[in-house]
Amino acid sequence: MTNAIVAEDLVKVYKSRRGSQEVRALDGVSLTVPEGTVLGLLGPNGAGKTTTVRILTTLLRPDAGFATVSGYDVVKQSRDVRSIIGLSGQYAAVDENLTGWENLYMFGRLYELPKAKTRERVGELLEQFNLSDAGDRTIKTYSGGMRRRLDLAGALIGDPQVLFLDEPTTGLDPRSRLAMWEVIRGLVNAGTTLLLTTQYLEEADELADRIAVVDTGKIIAEGTADELKTQVGGERVEITLEDAGRIEDARRLLSAVSTGEVEVEPRTKRIISPTQGGSKRLLEAARILDDEGIEVEDIGLRRPSLDDVFLTLTGHKAEEETLEEDENA
Amino acid sequence: MSVLESGPVSDALVITWRNLKRIPRIPELAIFAILQSIMFVLLFAFVFGGAIPLPDGGNYKEFLMPGIFVQTIAFASATTAIGMADDMGKGLIDRFRSLPMARSAVLTGRTVADVIYQAGILVVLMLAGLAVGWRVNNGVEKFLLAVLLLLGFAYVMAWIGVWIGLAVPNTETAQQLTFVTIFPLTFISNVFVPPESLPALLQPIAEWNPVSTLTASCRELFGNPNPNIGDGFPSQYPIAVTIGWSILLIAIFAPLAVRKYRNTSR
Structure with missing residues (x-):
């Protein structure tokens, strides 16, 4: 399989406004996206996601490293890169005072499509994105979700081989987010190569084939969602007891069937027992406790969420605001 | 194709x-x-104008209007700067x-659209001028030449506006920055008062000010009262100096704007 996107050791350094202090927005980012697949770039604000996208879409020059999109060098062949990519950014970059139709027509013509072909594409896209009725209204009258859809339609007008979506659902309400996912899934099914950035673990899990976790300008882990979860640790049985007094007994009993050290939290009466083998082990744990007459308030099998993955890898939560300078500054 | x-x-x-839409x-x-x-x-024609005597007793309203056209066009750079900062x-x-x-198209398209827009505004202002008593006394050819000079200057101001719009962080700054630079430019000039009433220190500035030379050119071409600032070169050849200014300013600000655009967020 050929790689649609290749980045090697990208470095971008911003000088802070006040003085000599430097911010390494990217500190050696390498990634590959095979054709027809989706890579989710996952990380908190200021991690370097947007900077990576801006370099790959020729908006920003890297200070070191190199990158190609469909084989074209993003610095030396930027014009060729621009003619095969589509970009939809964090902020819906459409002209508020033009109608939906006019915006798409403008983008199509600037994509160097002939007039007739542009008109045809605009009609198709408005239809596809459920905006036909709103096509003659100025963007000012659109809802947030409609703006995003139009922005995405703008990125697709030239039938790009490679699509970049920078936080496509940030700021959308849950319903619009689901609708957006549906649209993106449709594109992915049609075989578009996609690089998607997101702060939402759920979104990466939902849409991406592979996930690269970015933190402070570096990729700190890469793999499928399952691989990442396994990397952090397997399943565990979580139990809450009725009686805190029996917690030591329970620990002793469960240690015999656990694959790792059993953790106890006396204050919350919780016991966490690492395990392998799914629901069988859950039933086993329940039976052992029942046999000894230890009453259980709650028992369940948990797989690590991507939240756990993130926390383990970075030492902080995904949604946590970092104190670093905003990467768009 | x-x-x-x-x-x-x-x-x-x-x-x-897109910009015209x-x-x-x-x-x-x-x-x-x-x-x-x-x-x-209205302010100058009916409030202050009565207190501003022209040296050779000409009609103040005829004197004022060409200056108003130039002032409006000078302020057009604010429209461009705000539009550019907004797009950013x-x-x-x-x-x-x-x-x-x-x-190149983002900048040329923007500046061309802004000149067309200014042409529209100029038509409205000329009609307003006719209503308060301004007249064109020297025939169609000279009138058209004056309009050409005005629109050429509008193009210059649009490029300055592009550069400012790309250089500032937001639309508010774009507005204020153009305001504080253009306002003195239109006041230290022959737009509102006969230049001889200015302090001696300011007279050379007023004389070479492109706003003054363009205003003097228009007054000359429209056949409106045109009291000279002095007998310096700009006063004798306002049209030539205006064309010179326009070429010089374009030669400075167009490359600056293009470079700024290329280096945007690099």
Whole structure:
């Protein structure tokens, strides 16, 4: 399989406004996206996601490293890169005072499509994105979700081989987010190569084939969602007891069937027992406790969420605001 | 394929089209631009004008109008700067820069559209001028030459506006920065008062000020009262100096604006 996107050791350094202090927005980012697949770039604000996208879409020059999109060098062949990519950014970059139709027509013509072909594409896209009725209204009258859809339609007008979506659902309400996912899934099914950035673990899990976790300008882990979860640790049985007094007994009993050290939290009466083998082990744990007459308030099998993955890898939560300078500054 | 289907000319036309489409959608902008100028006309023609005697006793309203045209066009750089800063802030410039379009088109399309817009405003102001007693006394050819000079200057101011719009962080700064630079330029000039009434220190500035030379050119071409600032070169050859200024300023600010655009967020 050929790689649609290749980045090697990208470095971008911003000088802070006040003085000599430097911010390494990217500190050696390498990634590959095979054709027809989706890579989710996952990380908190200021991690370097947007900077990576801006370099790959020729908006920003890297200070070191190199990158190609469909084989074209993003610095030396930027014009060729621009003619095969589509970009939809964090902020819906459409002209508020033009109608939906006019915006798409403008983008199509600037994509160097002939007039007739542009008109045809605009009609198709408005239809596809459920905006036909709103096509003659100025963007000012659109809802947030409609703006995003139009922005995405703008990125697709030239039938790009490679699509970049920078936080496509940030700021959308849950319903619009689901609708957006549906649209993106449709594109992915049609075989578009996609690089998607997101702060939402759920979104990466939902849409991406592979996930690269970015933190402070570096990729700190890469793999499928399952691989990442396994990397952090397997399943565990979580139990809450009725009686805190029996917690030591329970620990002793469960240690015999656990694959790792059993953790106890006396204050919350919780016991966490690492395990392998799914629901069988859950039933086993329940039976052992029942046999000894230890009453259980709650028992369940948990797989690590991507939240756990993130926390383990970075030492902080995904949604946590970092104190670093905003990467768009 | 025709140059109108794709390529730099087609791209510039698309951007021009886009900028012209916006104008009727934000009528406030044009209305306030015109109202501000008309306010100046009323203020000076009917309030201050009576206290400003022209040296050779000419009609103050005829004296005033060409200056108002020039002032309005000088302030046009604010419209351009705000529009450019707005496009930057809204991410549209990033969108344009990610498209395989000619990079020059964003700036040429914008400046051409702004000149067309200014031409429209000029028509309204000229009608207002006729209503308060301004007259064109030297025939159609000279009138058209004056209009050409005004629109040429509008093009210059649009490029300065592009540069300012790209250099400032937001639309508010764009507005204030153009305001504080253009206002003195129009006051230290022959726009509102006969230049001989200015302090001696300011007279050379007023004399060489492109706002003054353009105003003097228009007064001369329209056949309106045109008291000279002195017998210096700009006063004797205002049209030549105005053309010189226009070429010089374009030669400075167009490359600056283009460089600024290329280096945006690099």
